[in-house]
Amino acid sequence: MREFAFHRAASVADLPAGATIIAGGTNLLDLMKLEVMVPEALVDITRLPLDRAEPEGEDLRIGALVRNSDLAAHPTVRRDYPVLSRALLAGASGQLRNMATTGGNLMQRTRCPYFYDRRMACNKRDPGAGCSAIGGVTRNHAILGASDHCIATYPGDMAVALRALDAVVEIDGPRPRRVPLADFHLLPGDTPHVETVLQPGEIITAVILPAPVGGQQRYRKVRDRASYAFALVSVAAIIGMEGGRIAHAALAFGGVAHKPWRDPEAEALLMGREPSDALFHEAAEILLRPAQAQGENRFKIPLLRRTLLATLRDATGMETQA
Amino acid sequence: MTRHLRVDGPNHDDRLDHMAQGVIGQPLNRLEGPLKVTGRATYAAEARPEGMIYGVLVQAAIPAGKVLEIGDAPGALAVIQDKRMIRYGAQGMDEKGPTSGPNQVEYMGQAIALVVAETFEAARHAAQNLAIRYKAKTVPVNPEAVTPELPPKKQSAVGNVDKAMRKAAFCVDQVWHTPAQVAAAMEPHAAIAEWDGNSVTIRAGLQMLSSNRKQMADALGIRESRVRLLAPYVGGGFGSKLGINAEAVAAAIAARELGRPVMVAMTRQQVFDLAHRRSETRQRIRLACDADGHLSGIGHEALVSSLPGSEFSEPVTQATPFTYQAAHRQIVHAVARIHRSPAGSVRAPGEAVGVTVFECAMDELAEAAGIDPVDLRLKNIPDVEPTTERPFSSHKLAEALREGARRFGWADRRPTGQRVEGEWLIGMGMAAAVRVNMLVESRARVTLVQDGHAIVETDMTDIGTGTYTILGQLAAEMLGLPADRVEVRLGDTDFPPAAGSGGSFGAASSGNSVYLACEEIRSRIAKAMGCNEADLTLQDGMARAGNVVRSLAELVDGTITAEGHLEPGKTEKSHRQATWGSHWAEVAVNRWTGEVRVRRMMGVFACGRVLNEKTARSQCLGGMTFGIGIALTEAMEHDPRDGHAVSHDLAEYHIPTHADVPALEVHFLPERDAYVGPLQAKGLGELGICGAGAAVLNAIHNACGVRVRELPATPDRIIAGLDP
Numbered sequence A: 001m002r003e004f005a006f007h008r009a010a011s012v013a014d015l016p017a018g019a020t021i022i023a024g025g026t027n028l029l030d031l032m033k034l035e036v037m038v039p040e041a042l043v044d045i046t047r048l049p050l051d052r053a054e055p056e057g058e059d060l061r062i063g064a065l066v067r068n069s070d071l072a073a074h075p076t077v078r079r080d081y082p083v084l085s086r087a088l089l090a091g092a093s094g095q096l097r098n099m100a101t102t103g104g105n106l107m108q109r110t111r112c113p114y115f116y117d118r119r120m121a122c123n124k125r126d127p128g129a130g131c132s133a134i135g136g137v138t139r140n141h142a143i144l145g146a147s148d149h150c151i152a153t154y155p156g157d158m159a160v161a162l163r164a165l166d167a168v169v170e171i172d173g174p175r176p177r178r179v180p181l182a183d184f185h186l187l188p189g190d191t192p193h194v195e196t197v198l199q200p201g202e203i204i205t206a207v208i209l210p211a212p213v214g215g216q217q218r219y220r221k222v223r224d225r226a227s228y229a230f231a232l233v234s235v236a237a238i239i240g241m242e243g244g245r246i247a248h249a250a251l252a253f254g255g256v257a258h259k260p261w262r263d264p265e266a267e268a269l270l271m272g273r274e275p276s277d278a279l280f281h282e283a284a285e286i287l288l289r290p291a292q293a294q295g296e297n298r299f300k301i302p303l304l305r306r307t308l309l310a311t312l313r314d315a316t317g318m319e320t321q322a
Numbered sequence B: 001m002t003r004h005l006r007v008d009g010p011n012h013d014d015r016l017d018h019m020a021q022g023v024i025g026q027p028l029n030r031l032e033g034p035l036k037v038t039g040r041a042t043y044a045a046e047a048r049p050e051g052m053i054y055g056v057l058v059q060a061a062i063p064a065g066k067v068l069e070i071g072d073a074p075g076a077l078a079v080i081q082d083k084r085m086i087r088y089g090a091q092g093m094d095e096k097g098p099t100s101g102p103n104q105v106e107y108m109g110q111a112i113a114l115v116v117a118e119t120f121e122a123a124r125h126a127a128q129n130l131a132i133r134y135k136a137k138t139v140p141v142n143p144e145a146v147t148p149e150l151p152p153k154k155q156s157a158v159g160n161v162d163k164a165m166r167k168a169a170f171c172v173d174q175v176w177h178t179p180a181q182v183a184a185a186m187e188p189h190a191a192i193a194e195w196d197g198n199s200v201t202i203r204a205g206l207q208m209l210s211s212n213r214k215q216m217a218d219a220l221g222i223r224e225s226r227v228r229l230l231a232p233y234v235g236g237g238f239g240s241k242l243g244i245n246a247e248a249v250a251a252a253i254a255a256r257e258l259g260r261p262v263m264v265a266m267t268r269q270q271v272f273d274l275a276h277r278r279s280e281t282r283q284r285i286r287l288a289c290d291a292d293g294h295l296s297g298i299g300h301e302a303l304v305s306s307l308p309g310s311e312f313s314e315p316v317t318q319a320t321p322f323t324y325q326a327a328h329r330q331i332v333h334a335v336a337r338i339h340r341s342p343a344g345s346v347r348a349p350g351e352a353v354g355v356t357v358f359e360c361a362m363d364e365l366a367e368a369a370g371i372d373p374v375d376l377r378l379k380n381i382p383d384v385e386p387t388t389e390r391p392f393s394s395h396k397l398a399e400a401l402r403e404g405a406r407r408f409g410w411a412d413r414r415p416t417g418q419r420v421e422g423e424w425l426i427g428m429g430m431a432a433a434v435r436v437n438m439l440v441e442s443r444a445r446v447t448l449v450q451d452g453h454a455i456v457e458t459d460m461t462d463i464g465t466g467t468y469t470i471l472g473q474l475a476a477e478m479l480g481l482p483a484d485r486v487e488v489r490l491g492d493t494d495f496p497p498a499a500g501s502g503g504s505f506g507a508a509s510s511g512n513s514v515y516l517a518c519e520e521i522r523s524r525i526a527k528a529m530g531c532n533e534a535d536l537t538l539q540d541g542m543a544r545a546g547n548v549v550r551s552l553a554e555l556v557d558g559t560i561t562a563e564g565h566l567e568p569g570k571t572e573k574s575h576r577q578a579t580w581g582s583h584w585a586e587v588a589v590n591r592w593t594g595e596v597r598v599r600r601m602m603g604v605f606a607c608g609r610v611l612n613e614k615t616a617r618s619q620c621l622g623g624m625t626f627g628i629g630i631a632l633t634e635a636m637e638h639d640p641r642d643g644h645a646v647s648h649d650l651a652e653y654h655i656p657t658h659a660d661v662p663a664l665e666v667h668f669l670p671e672r673d674a675y676v677g678p679l680q681a682k683g684l685g686e687l688g689i690c691g692a693g694a695a696v697l698n699a700i701h702n703a704c705g706v707r708v709r710e711l712p713a714t715p716d717r718i719i720a721g722l723d724p
């Protein structure tokens, strides 16, 4: 680990220029020990008053420092946004969720093993160096939206639920603004080291959930063991039914792209239709049309289709869970 | 005084059953448990000798070649590239240090130097940022890409399996692949070395101190008597600490060079590169049987890999020659020489993957022949070891199968794919468990003190298995003391040399040495009592013979000290020694996502005398959990281009979590094995692993009809066989 300066922020305005924010530290510290990230200065934001989730009109405003455990257990979240609760609880481990914050979770880096290994060339770590994941072990890599420069995924769960919920990210800094989560994370393109729209000197202060939409909410995560593993694929689904037909559908996907993925065309297909396997297959077809395997991760294409099918069967009441 | 025994013949007198104290076999809690859960048990990296500095290993970034030059390390005290530093760890029981000369790189991630600094952070930073120049060499890194060696001693054939296959009523001929696995012990490898003149004391995470001491002396080029090793607590080894590793040698060299105590602890990431792996395997199994399910042919062909020149090769077929009867048999053992991290013993080398795959093949044969899998096994149990015709020292497979079937409710198993609960397909599977048994030379010293307490000393290790507790129980039983009146001191080469912890031989081997020492003490007490040792009863600090009752305080003048020395003898050759059992699993397979959840799992085991019902059970719980890992989650992937280990932490290398493991049931069959020394106890640590994964895999097939022959059975491999 490289030596670094340490500053504890007293207010949101008090962020030293050039300092890297540390919140729960569960991702940043690991990367610093490996010198994958080598900040010269850290600013600890955990004393800032951003640790509450409170109503804001019809919306719910979640402070950037609300811990993952607390957010998952929050009565409003459990009642009105259960997909978020479920996604949070499907992530990491109890100990990590106790430390991990809402802002830090959004900003977590990829789990591409080549990104973590400084012996390996990586465009994300070292722009222009090349991508050694291509042609290597690609089990956790992307099937959607990847580029020749980077095939990594955004690994998180929480943000997938947030994407289905149409959440908005509140950013403070020289240019305070609100950015829809849909636009917050970026595809790799030829700048995989730029992962979000957040600029140096900016801080996430909150995530805002729009008024509850109700419906059946599911988060389904398929992974290599029953707990404490990143998603191979995941599906966040919010399905509203009226008179036996699908009246509302929001679907977001994790583990498959450099950002939580959504496909408006696939959702549109479902609207107003009666649930059926054939319909769900058609939706999966649309979703996976642009999918491209990276060798070993070819299985994610059928796995995502099957997981979507199972989630939709469940959320539309076609299948009762055992 | 030393009491020596070579196990040349049977021991039928069940002495431990007739002792009066009644502590042996009891499910006592671990003696050192409170120390561990309160953080007071000091592991290798937790000592803080005055003036200690920190070393971090520097790793090669090429798969093979030569290190030409290593640049400066600003902020560090030294960069050490001593030619005595080793390239990889020693194998268990090696008498010599491993190959030295870190300038020659044999695999990516090999230790090539050590950076030492005042703090761990500074050393690590410097080690991560050295400018290193190499002359790289192109080498093979994939086992399937080279022509393997066929070591003559490891091949065998009786009759003609090809012919048996042609004539068979039913047969199986399939190929399985198991991935590389790593020990993944909780405690990363670490050592602290401190010199006093020409002598060095090294605290390290090690499993077998007496051979580790020889390896270390050889590696450092000093006399064995100049090396003292301390390993009172070891946070798991699972084979990866059987031999000395790079960190301990580097620590000793640096401490000598810099004149200060040096700690070298591997980072978690380094453990994945430097501790040896279990080789991946390719196994072709051929089974032929007649219409009644009697096996006529058994073929087991294994391909494993290791570094060029390594003597170790995963003994995949170890149990195949004696588990089932068949007139025609063939074993092929091929070794691919490739440049991945070194291969070595990892939890139940051989059987862990060999029996697992073999037992999957048996399930396939049972299906092909339309015979119940339990019956198929029962029909093929040999009376004597096939080919050698040696008798078995004891044999409990049939009983374990019958008892397991009854307890698990095997009769309720439904045909493949017929039990459905919502999205989940439910199935049951079973497998036999078998593991070779070994005894290893071992010594211990026991001192009985007048005030009615005793001290056991041996350089045996407790790697989390319960050695402290069982050795204390044994001495308490033999000397008639409450268990809390025995103090057990382990993990110090100043004590008599023991077998060490490995190959499941630790408890029985070291236990027999303690038993022998106690027998000697009993003789001395008997003499003082004026009776035969056989007529002496010791209980709660009192000695009794006929009507005479006296306290130890009266009989012992100060202390009585004796040594016990056990050696394996003729029974090693005259009898096939093995432990036996059966595994049972019920799983649910998600028909959409291919996720597998183990719902119930049970093991029935026979391991001779059980020394402590609780620690024994814990060993089996761990073993069965590893079985779940082998079947469902564990795989070390290597990069296809340079062979480097890709998973570097426990988030990515998937050992089972609690959520993967249901409540496990363990049952022991009462057994006394007469051919394994007076304890009549056999090894147990690894038996729980051997075949456990097959019960899970066979249950998957029963649930959903999918045979996964490339392990582990992750969702992708299940859905590949499910309906679209």
Ligand SMILES: Cc1cc2nc3c(=O)[nH]c(=O)nc-3n(C[C@H](O)[C@H](O)[C@H](O)COP(=O)(O)OP(=O)(O)OC[C@H]3O[C@@H](n4cnc5c(N)ncnc54)[C@H](O)[C@@H]3O)c2cc1C
Pocket: A020, A021, A022, A023, A024, A025, A026, A027, A028, A029, A030, A045, A064, A090, A091, A092, A093, A096, A099, A100, A101, A102, A103, A104, A105, A106, A107, A108, A155, A156, A157, A158, A198, A202, A203, A204, A205, A228, A229, A230, A231, B651
């Ligand atoms: C072993 C392991 C397993 C895991 N498994 C999962 C999993 O299954 N699913 C999952 O979703 N996640 C998983 N995680 C990731 C975990 O959720 C993240 O590490 C955690 O959410 C990060 O939050 P933090 O507060 O600790 O962030 P930190 O580590 O403190 O920071 C992470 C990044 O966010 C930046 N940052 C933090 N707060 C802000 C802010 N307010 N504004 C701007 N930038 C900010 C930091 O500068 C840093 O770059 C796992 C992590 C580990 C270590």
Ligand code: SF4
Pocket: A110, A112, A113, A114, A115, A121, A122, A123, A124, A125, A130, A131, A132, A133, A134, A149, A150, A151, A152, A192
């Ligand atoms: S996939 Fe992206 S993160 Fe991984 S090595 Fe390539 S550039 Fe780096």
